[in-house]
Amino acid sequence: MNLSDEDRIRPDMVAAARGRDASRAMDGEADPKSASMEQALYWRQIYREILAMEEKVMERIQDLMAKQSAEVRREVELTNVPVVAAQAERFRQRLGFWTARVTELE
Amino acid sequence: MAGTAQQSSEGLAGEDLATTHWADARHWIGVYADLIRFKVGLLERVRRELPKLQPVAQEAAATDLAIIEGQMRGYQTRLDLWYRRLWELQGLQLDSDSHLIRHRGREGHLTKREYQLLQFLLDHPHRYFTVNQLLGRAWADPALFPEEVRNYVRRIRKILADLEIPCELVNRPSRGYSLVFRPDD
Numbered sequence: 001m002n003l004s005d006e007d008r009i010r011p012d013m014v015a016a017a018r019g020r021d022a023s024r025a026m027d028g029e030a031d032p033k034s035a036s037m038e039q040a041l042y043w044r045q046i047y048r049e050i051l052a053m054e055e056k057v058m059e060r061i062q063d064l065m066a067k068q069s070a071e072v073r074r075e076v077e078l079t080n081v082p083v084v085a086a087q088a089e090r091f092r093q094r095l096g097f098w099t100a101r102v103t104e105l106e
Numbered sequence: 107m108a109g110t111a112q113q114s115s116e117g118l119a120g121e122d123l124a125t126t127h128w129a130d131a132r133h134w135i136g137v138y139a140d141l142i143r144f145k146v147g148l149l150e151r152v153r154r155e156l157p158k159l160q161p162v163a164q165e166a167a168a169t170d171l172a173i174i175e176g177q178m179r180g181y182q183t184r185l186d187l188w189y190r191r192l193w194e195l196q197g198l199q200l201d202s203d204s205h206l207i208r209h210r211g212r213e214g215h216l217t218k219r220e221y222q223l224l225q226f227l228l229d230h231p232h233r234y235f236t237v238n239q240l241l242g243r244a245w246a247d248p249a250l251f252p253e254e255v256r257n258y259v260r261r262i263r264k265i266l267a268d269l270e271i272p273c274e275l276v277n278r279p280s281r282g283y284s285l286v287f288r289p290d291d
Contacts, residue, residue: 027162027165046159049159050163050167053152056151056155057151057155060147068140068144071118072141072144074118075118075141076144079173079177087169
């Protein structure tokens with residue numbers, strides 16, 4: 001993701017950019033290309049859980065936003081929504097890698 | 107950083123702390139109070155979900171927490187700035203040397219401890235403090251007893267009423283005391 005000069009100094013935008021980098025693995029995460037079945041099943045489960053959590057957070061954001069004024073909605077759209085959406089997208093992609101690895105080893 | 111309040115020195119689009127209109131200040135206080143309530147709701151949700159994850163996933167998801175908490179701190183700072191602006195526009199002045207309080211032509215004298223308590227509450231409006239928190243933060247004086255705090259609260263309430271300052275020192279069970287503007291003023 002390319003950041004504009006303005007976005008570069010916004011911690012939320014920096015986090016969003018970093019968050020959607022699907023090549024970013026979690027600490028201790030094995031390489032999906034060479035992982036064993038056990039590892040693949042473990043990391044698939046981890047990403048299922050964390051993705052489910054991010055989706056719940058996004059649902060909560062949408063629920064809360066519905067009751068807010070225009071200014072508050074705009075601020076939330078600029079801050080929380082991109083960060084959570086980016087994180088969720090990364091987790092979704094990582095889950096895809098691990099699901100593919102499980103399928104490959106089956 | 108236009109459009110986001112993560113850095114306390116800047117505000118949201120359309121926000122102008124130099125405004126001379128009381129209604130503007132009330133409007134932005136409302137916006138920031140709503141944003142803080144929003145983030146509190148979101149934080150509660152994230153905190154509820156985090157323990158359900160395995161430790162490695164908790165670590166990754168904690169990014170959300172850190173960002174939301176940082177945003178909240180920024181909003182809190184803006185809210186405090188707007189309350190200060192509101193006091194100014196309301197014509198409320200506290201003199202630190204003479205311990206005089208002035209409001210729209212009315213004037214009163216505060217004791218040192220009354221002054222310290224009122225100054226603390228004005229600096230932290232709309233937030234609740236228990237008696238023990240007030241003892242530790244408004245005066246940092248372990249010699250005072252909780253009953254004395256309640257006595258100072260009564261005195262501050264009388265000053266607010268005598269000077270017709272449109273705010274109240276409210277008490278909420280299990281939350282404590284808070285200085286809040288009356289919404290109809």
